[in-house]
Every structure is written in structure tokens, then in C-alpha cells.
Amino acid sequence: MTSFFSPYSHDFVRIAACVPRIEVANPRFNVERTLELLHQGDRERIALMVFPELGLSAYSIDDLLHQDALLEAVEEGIARLVAESADLFPAFAVGAPLRWENRLYNAGIVIQAGRILGVVPKIYLPNYREFYERRHFASGAQVGRQEITVAGERVPFGVDLLFRSIGRCAFTFHVEVCEDMWVPQPPSTVAALAGAEVLLNLSASNITIGKAEDRQLLCGSQSMRCIAAYAFSAAGPGESTTDLAWDGQGGIFEDGLRLAETERFPAGSTMAVADVDLGRLRAERMRRVTFGDCGRNLNVTPNDFRTLQFSMDAPEEALSLRRPVERFPYVPSDPSKLSENCYEAYNIQVQGLAKRLQATRTEKIVIGVSGGLDSTQALLVCCRAMDKLGLARTNILAYTLPGFATSEGTKGNAWALMKALKVSASEIDIRPAARQMLQDLDHPFAEGQPVYDVTFENVQAGLRTDYLFRLANHHRGIVVGTGDLSELGLGWCTYGVGDQMSHYNVNASVSKTLIQHLIRFVAASGDVDQATADILHAILATEISPELVPQDASGQIQSTEAIIGPYALQDFNLYYLTRYGFRPSKIAYLSWHAWKDAASGTWPPNIPASAHRSYELSEIKRWLRVFLSRFFTSQFKRTAMPNGPKISSGGSLSPRGDWRAPSDAGPQVWLEELENNVPDVEPEPSGSVHQQQGA
Structure with a gap:
């Protein structure tokens, strides 16, 4: 009964928040570091991995985002990720600048088993204090029911996408990008009401004193309100320090509980890994009837989203459980x-x-x-x-x-x-x-x-x-x-x-x-x-x-x-x-x-x-x-x-x-x-x- 010793046999899904080392405006280098973490994720039987915002180009490149050579190199990198992930277990989301109808979008690209499942544009573009994203990007707020060509492939494009794994490893996830989490009603809220159980955030998020605690508060509270898992990955080593600094904070939260977090200010690539308890989330959503009431009051239904299905078989080999389990659930060890x-x-x-x-x-x-x-x-x-x-x-x-x-x-x-x-x-x-x-x-x-x-x-x-x-x-x-x-x-x-x-x-x-x-x-x-x-x-x-x-x-x-x-x-x-x-x-x-x-x-x-x-x-x-x-x-x-x-x-x-x-x-x-x-x-x-x- 080997499958008993696999967390996938008990409603868990393994997730990673990844922070690869990057080089500014060097997509080839950045793809290499991304692939290294993907191969590690394959060895560790991770089902879903999230990478930072604009991780293939770097976030802090300002007007270089409007350079054709860079954008074409990014698409070549995406094509390589698609090809080399064909035999890898994880599904993953990477960040990149993409062109569509004479506009540039800050986007999350979801890839699994050698194909692009869909592309999600960032909605809320910060243009205050140190941020200047509206200079470069268009908002994806009105983008829905569309398609985009990426690396020669025509794929769904919009903020109306849910991604659903079917088979023995069944779960549904949603993607949002950085600032989308910092607004009063994040897009992931509606996605959760429509059925998303895992919420991914591709972020760059520079570091200032106290900001790490703010991120934890936001991620934890969003996971609790949505009765969901929330995985957040911020840019780390390699981003330009011309005017800002980056700490590479990534974390995974489940209904308010922090399961795992990356080392901050790492010298190289790193990732936080945790087994999310989908059974716990589903049980809570079923019991907490006000969760469903909220969806009905807001007129949210699964039909508001395009659900993109993919097949993923759960590993049956013995695996160590990657999450804290309190010996005394009535008595915290802290x-x-x-x-x-x-x-x-x-x-x-x-x-x-x-x-x-x-x-x-x-x-x-x-x-x-x-x-x-x-x-x-x-x-x-x-x-x-x-x-x-x-x-x-x-x-x-x-x-x-x-x-x-x-x-x-x-x-x-x-x-x-x-x-x-x-x-x-x-x-x-x-x-x-x-x-x-x-x-x-x-x-x-x-x-x-x-x-x-x-x-x-x-x-x-x-x-x-x-x-x-x-x-x-x-x-x-x-x-x-x-x-x-x-x-x-x-x-x-x-x-x-x-x-x-x-x-x-x-x-x-x-x-x-x-x-x-x-x-x-x-x-x-x-x-x-x-x-x-x-x-x-x-x-x-x-x-x-x-x-x-x-x-x-x-x-x-x-x-x-x-x-x-x-x-x-x-x-x-x-x-x-x-x-x-x-x-x-x-x-x-x-x-x-x-x-x-x-x-x-x-x-x-x-x-x-x-x-x-x-x-x-x-x-x-x-x-x-x-x-x-x-x-x-x-x-x-x-x-x-x-x-x-x-x-x-x-x-x-x-x-x-x-x-x-x-x-x-x-x-x-x-x-x-x-x-x-x-x-x-x-x-x-x-x-x-x-x-x-x-x-």
C-alpha cells in the first residue's frame, strides 16, 4: 500500500514559491535558472510552481522593456521553457512582458507538460512613489475571452482564466500579478468564489523596512478570506539596485496559516515548498456557508471564467510530507x-x-x-x-x-x-x-x-x-x-x-x-x-x-x-x-x-x-x-x-x-x-x- 505514504493520496498538492537568481535584461540566463528550479521541482514531485513577475526579462529594466530585441529574446525563452518542460511533472507560472494589439502587458504565462495553457495580464499597474509601470504597460482589466500568440502558439489570454488539473491530482488555481494583491478587492477573491483553491501571485516587490511583514499579512489574510492556498514569489538576487533593493521573499499560506517561506536576501536561487491540504480547504468552504453566500451575492459563477483543463497524475511513491503538523493540535508548540x-x-x-x-x-x-x-x-x-x-x-x-x-x-x-x-x-x-x-x-x-x-x-x-x-x-x-x-x-x-x-x-x-x-x-x-x-x-x-x-x-x-x-x-x-x-x-x-x-x-x-x-x-x-x-x-x-x-x-x-x-x-x-x-x-x-x- 505504497500510495498511503504519498501526500497526494490524502488530498495534498505540493506547491513551490520560486525565486531564481537572474541577470538584468538577460532572458537566456534567466531561463537557465528557471529550468534549474523546474528540474528540482520535478525531482521533488512538485505539482505547481510560481516564479516572479517579469522574471524572464527582470523587473527593474525600465525603458528596456520597449526594446524589440529584448522582447523577442523573452519569447524565445518561453519557447524553450515549453519545449524542455514536456517531460517534467510540474505545472508552472512564469512572468514576462508580452505584446498584444499594439500594447505591452505584464503577464503571467502558465505552462504544463510542454504546452502553454494560458496567459494572464496584470490588472493594477502601480504608478506611485518608486513605481512607474503605466509608462510601459497596459492594464489587463478589460481583457477577457481573448487569445494571444506566444512562441508561435495561439493560447487563451485574459483575466478570466482558471486552470484546473483533472485526474488523480485534481485542483484548480488562479494567477494574479503583484499589485493585484494590494488593492481592496484582489482579482483572486472572485476567482476563489468561482472555484479556485490555489491562488498564485507573481511579484517583483522591492524591499523596504517593514515590507516583508506587510506581504505576510496580505498573503495570510487573503488566503484566510478566500479559504484558499496563496503562493507568492517576489524578485530576488540579480535585480538592478540602481534605486531599489530586492529580498526574494516567497511564501505559501493556507487559510491564514504560513506553511513555508524562502530565505530572504539569498545569494542564489531558492524556493519554498509546502504540501497544501486541499481537503482542509474544501471542508472549510463546505462548512462556512457564508463563503458560498458571498459568491451568490456578488453574482460570481464558474461561467464568469474560462476554465482551462490539464491532466496531472498524482505520484504514488512514498514522499515525506512537506508541511508542519502539530503533535498537539489543541496546544501550539510555539x-x-x-x-x-x-x-x-x-x-x-x-x-x-x-x-x-x-x-x-x-x-x-x-x-x-x-x-x-x-x-x-x-x-x-x-x-x-x-x-x-x-x-x-x-x-x-x-x-x-x-x-x-x-x-x-x-x-x-x-x-x-x-x-x-x-x-x-x-x-x-x-x-x-x-x-x-x-x-x-x-x-x-x-x-x-x-x-x-x-x-x-x-x-x-x-x-x-x-x-x-x-x-x-x-x-x-x-x-x-x-x-x-x-x-x-x-x-x-x-x-x-x-x-x-x-x-x-x-x-x-x-x-x-x-x-x-x-x-x-x-x-x-x-x-x-x-x-x-x-x-x-x-x-x-x-x-x-x-x-x-x-x-x-x-x-x-x-x-x-x-x-x-x-x-x-x-x-x-x-x-x-x-x-x-x-x-x-x-x-x-x-x-x-x-x-x-x-x-x-x-x-x-x-x-x-x-x-x-x-x-x-x-x-x-x-x-x-x-x-x-x-x-x-x-x-x-x-x-x-x-x-x-x-x-x-x-x-x-x-x-x-x-x-x-x-x-x-x-x-x-x-x-x-x-x-x-x-x-x-x-x-x-x-x-x-x-x-x-x-x-
């Missing part, structure tokens, strides 16, 4: 971004709870504190909410409710935390009530037999919730839930119990992997003293366990991740299934690329050791199978979940928010897709798939 996310998530939780207390005219909170991650974060949120409302923390009635398997370590951490946070702390031993209930049920445990089944577990879990709700009645408070997003996704919660049911759940949209960082955020925030921070770190170091079953003879505790899988993998699966609706084989492919190698030392501080390990494809497939089985069969629990604020764009599982699904759907379709399309054996290490790039 330290500054992680800090900002934690700040926002924590305050969303606090604001949500504070509003609920105000709305219900409630001044008291009842919460169960186990000494585990979830109840710790929930208690921290409760304290901050009380502070925000000007209420005493003693209004938080916190209870530890030890059962048959509660360890001294977690119980001790629970007590230490409650005392450190100065809440009203109490303990209720649920074991006598649990024994009575088990006896009433004629359960073998009541007769001294070590039977630790689901009834044994849920009697304890249920009693804890019973106590908390009755305590809330007694003290005129509300029960704050503690269960997190990961547990809800996996169904690792008991229906009608505190990790599934409460009056309000502050953790409902927070993944297990993010909760750990939220606790670290509070510990490092300065809002707690060092002693409290030490308690929080002790809780973070404790193995995750429901503590409902006593240790076995060897002292082994009931490990959550040994049963339902590593939260690192399961959060990854949850994100891509619910956020984008990816099929299991694609989720497995992305997970394998994220986790197949041990992580480098570039992760933020305090990342747990488990984040640095690797997983084989067989492990990833095994735990994805577990996830799919549990996710679908647990929908009935999510259908009845309490209110809680949405935290991240990764989504929530609230039936009133991001996730509406029937409780009776089964996982068969997803499991079959997983089994049919994900191999159990990885390729040999010598394969190119193991060349880690772009991660």
Missing part, C-alpha cells in the same frame, strides 16, 4: 502562542462561570476535588471567578470523596490544594454508602469477593455525584463539573455522573492535553504562591487514573491511558475527526507524520516526557480504532451534556454548538475505511518518506 492560548482559555472559563453565577443569582459553588488534573483546573477557575465577582473563596464548597481505590497521594494533593486556595474544604468517605448499595444490589464485592466490574466502579462515581448535587441543594449552590473534552470524546465518563453531568462545566471544551498547560500557566502566572505552584506541579506529575479499582497484586494502578489510549494520540484523532471531518486513513497519515520520530528539543518548557516519544503506524492505527469505536457509541452522553463555554477553534462537542449528531450512529463506515486504507507495516527506512522536511 511558546508565545501557547502562553497566549492559555491566557485566553483560562479567562474564557472564568468569564463563563462568573456569568452563570450572576445569571442564576448564586453565590456558592459545590465541587468535587480528586487531586487529578480536571478537578484541579476546575477549582482554579472557580477561585478566579469568585475573585472576579468580589465573593469570598470560602463560598466554594470543595469536597474530596475518597473511595475504595483512592490513593493517599491524590487525596493528599486534593487536601493540600484546597487548603492552599483557601476554599471551604471537607471530606466525605463514600465507602460506607457504596458498600450498602453494593449489598442492596447483591453484588459479589459485598460478600468479600474482589469483583471490580462496571457496577463496582459506577456505584462509587454515582455516589460522588449524588452527594455533590444534594450538597448544592442544601447550600443553595451549583455543582461545577470537571469532565474535559477528551473524556467526552472517548466516552470516558459515566452517564449522569460528575464528569458528564453538572449544573455547569467549565472544562467541557478543554482537551486533556491543554488542561495540563492551563495548570502550568496558573502555576507560573504569579496569581498563586510558590507552595501552591509546587502542589500544582505534583498533581501534574501524577499518572492519570479514575482510581475506581484497587491496585493489583503487583501494585499496578488503574491506568486510564492503558485502557483508552494515550491522550496525545486521542486528542489528535478527536481534533481532525470533529474539526475537519477527515477520513480515518488521512488522520492516521497525519498522526504518523507527527509522531513517527522522537521530538526535537524545540518544544516549550515543561512539556511532559510523553510528548517527546514516537509511535509506530501500527500503534497509531490500533488507538485510532479504539477512538472510533468509543467516539460513536458515546454520542448519547454528549447529547445530554451541561452548558459550558467553547474554548478553541478546535471546537466543542456541545449538542447546542459545534457537534450535532445522532446517538444511534455506529462506527462501521469509519472502521472499514481505516482497515481498508491504512497498512500495518511502514516502508523501509531507506525510502524517501523518512526524509523529514517542513515539519
